[in-house]
Amino acid sequence: MSNKLVIYNTLTRKKELFEPLNPPFVGMYVCGPTVYSDVHLGNCRTFVSFDLIYRYLLHLKYKVRYVRNITDAGHLEGDRDEGDDKFSKKARLEQVEPMEIVQRYTIGFHDVMNLFNTLPPSIEPTATGHIAEQIEMIKEIIENGFAYEKNGTVYFDVEKYSKDHNYTILTNRNLEELLANTRDLGGQDEKHGRLDFALWIKAKSEHIMRWPSPWGWGFPGWHIECSAMSSKYLGETFDIHGGGMDLAATHHTNEIAQSQACNHSQPAKYWMHTNMLTVNGARMSKSAGNGFLPHELFTGSHPLLSRGFSPMTVRFFMLQAHYRSTLDFSNEALEASDKGFKRLMAAYGLLGKLKTSERSEVDVAAIRERCYDAMNDDFNSPIAIAELFEAVRIINSIYDGKTAATAQDVAALKSLMDDFVFDILGLKEEHAQTEDISHIMDFIIQLRHEAKLSKDYVTSDKIRNGLQALGIQLKDGKEGTTWTKA
Structure with missing residues (x-):
């Protein structure tokens, strides 16, 4: 691993070696x-x-x-x-x-x-x-x-x-x-x-x-x-x-x-x-009607969204663009990020199920080295993520019995994912949020309640339908609104 971290300095308008x-x-x-x-x-x-x-x-x-x-x-x-x-x-x-x-x-x-x-x-x-x-x-x-x-x-x-x-x-x-x-x-x-x-x-x-x-x-x-x-x-x-x-x-x-x-x-x-955010190629702004608030993105309640997307999907989406690059929001891009994030988490879930052998056909150290090289180049998370998907490909191949790997290889793959996916990229498995979802749901239900009080039934229905698409069912009753997860 190169220990030479280089960052772009706006003051000098060039990349410089980071020297605290x-x-x-x-x-x-x-x-x-x-x-x-x-x-x-x-x-x-x-x-x-x-x-x-x-x-x-x-x-x-x-x-x-x-x-x-x-x-x-x-x-x-x-x-x-x-x-x-x-x-x-x-x-x-x-x-x-x-x-x-x-x-x-x-x-x-x-x-x-x-x-x-x-x-x-x-x-x-x-x-x-x-x-x-x-x-x-x-x-x-x-x-x-x-x-x-x-x-x-x-x-x-x-x-x-x-x-x-x-x-x-x-x-x-x-x-x-x-x-x-x-x-x-x-x-x-x-x-x-x-x-x-x-x-x-x-x-x-x-x-x-x-x-x-x-x-x-x-x-x-x-x-x-x-x-x-x-x-x-x-x-x-x-x-x-x-x-x-x-x-x-x-x-x-x-x-x-x-x-x-x-x-x-x-x-x-x-x-x-x-850098700035754009939506379908246009600059994001309230006046243009294409500005998103986070809860609108999570619930899918914004008219430009086809459905809601989880916070980790959105975080993963953001990290797939370099921080100095323009980030363009679209339903297609968010859907792709959702699939990519789930592929990443699914591969991590397979690590405990992999069959090992005495011989190795993988080079995990090289992937780790390239991940560090990417991050040392002005925190280039898109390149690091691309390397992590090479690790995902290897994990799936080992699981399918197409690639041989030792126990040390599997341990190295887990260490790589722990370090870069969770520690550095700051992602976490969605099911780990289960115990916290009640607070999120209370917030979403309150938003829907306020929309109904304002006779904004379009937003109210959008919240209900968006949650339903995510596998969450709302039920209105005399005591208020309750929810269940499919």
């Missing part, structure tokens, strides 16, 4: 969800991808501190931090406390991550829990001359920063072009430059989530939270910073500028970004 700053310790920060709505499938793809990366680093015996934040304040309507805080807006609409919104969707996010069998991060800090750190960082940036206060709002001075630093180092975009394409947004008259972004925002009197600061009552901008929390838990410079590619142009660009302005150093050595 303080081996065997690795600091990894991934931008987590903004919990004012259900986590969407694009988020899930990012977190499943970084779960794969986290798992593989642990498998290689690195000691990883994985930090993934929760954004529960300051994420506004515009990319450049103008507008109303979405938590406050949703709380006013629902007439609840903003932290009720946060708690509801944080729990929902964790439930979805558990269904996808992702490992929890080492630390999961929240923006609201680190207001003091954000204020201190803003004060330092002002003192260093890269930010200014205007009517209670603090802005980062991009043009002043750009005189001595490369503001677009992450994306290599042209600064003049950015200036020309900047939209006219609220607060432009207060700014020194059109690209300046808010570090701290003055709160209106009716604003619910606000905190005292040296500049008056307000709340943090979106970008400052990640800079403050990553430096607190991983240091001023750490190993890996990750997120979706949609974050690179604005959020991560501003993170780099803030950290450089405050700490005089790059925050991360390696920047990694996952």
Whole structure:
């Protein structure tokens, strides 16, 4: 096995040998969800991808501190931090406390991550829990001359920063072009430059989530939270910073500028970004009507789906594309992944039934070597999975009596599957979820109940029919809805 792990660094736009700053310790920060709505499938793809990366680093015996934040304040309507805080807006609409919104969707996010069998991060800090750190960082940036206060709002001075630093180092975009394409947004008259972004925002009197600061009552901008929390838990410079590619142009660009302005150093050595999701070749979005929520994918309740697919099938589907490649959802692709996942699990189930001989016609060590080579090449899970299906072919051939294998060969095949299928890819056998399915079914039945109350009988019937296709029968009665599994 080659121990030379190579990863693609967005910062340098090339593959680089992974050399941790303080081996065997690795600091990894991934931008987590903004919990004012259900986590969407694009988020899930990012977190499943970084779960794969986290798992593989642990498998290689690195000691990883994985930090993934929760954004529960300051994420506004515009990319450049103008507008109303979405938590406050949703709380006013629902007439609840903003932290009720946060708690509801944080729990929902964790439930979805558990269904996808992702490992929890080492630390999961929240923006609201680190207001003091954000204020201190803003004060330092002002003192260093890269930010200014205007009517209670603090802005980062991009043009002043750009005189001595490369503001677009992450994306290599042209600064003049950015200036020309900047939209006219609220607060432009207060700014020194059109690209300046808010570090701290003055709160209106009716604003619910606000905190005292040296500049008056307000709340943090979106970008400052990640800079403050990553430096607190991983240091001023750490190993890996990750997120979706949609974050690179604005959020991560501003993170780099803030950290450089405050700490005089790059925050991360390696920047990694996952690619977008498409549906039947078109970009996934709510406005296009082709955006999936995880529960819609599991139940088949979305009109574009022919049926529901299990969480492990969906995870397997995601891992069959490289994290930097576009992932296209279609019924045909999901059906193929479902069959592939079941083939993988069926082969694993045969391992205890294989007849061994004194001679060997297989080379399991070579397959293991190629799996490691694939994962060491920027976590190339599709190639590793292809090699695992070669192992599946061998297992089936041994079972059919067409290929001879020793007891040591069978033990090596089991070790290969244990390491790569379960430990690294993070898959698990579906029947292992049986004891947990009652919680899933309670959630699905509640969704169907809400659909019926809203007289959305199309969705109600779709849930029932989707479950029936999966072998689960619903029965409505006076005491509520019960279910049985065929």
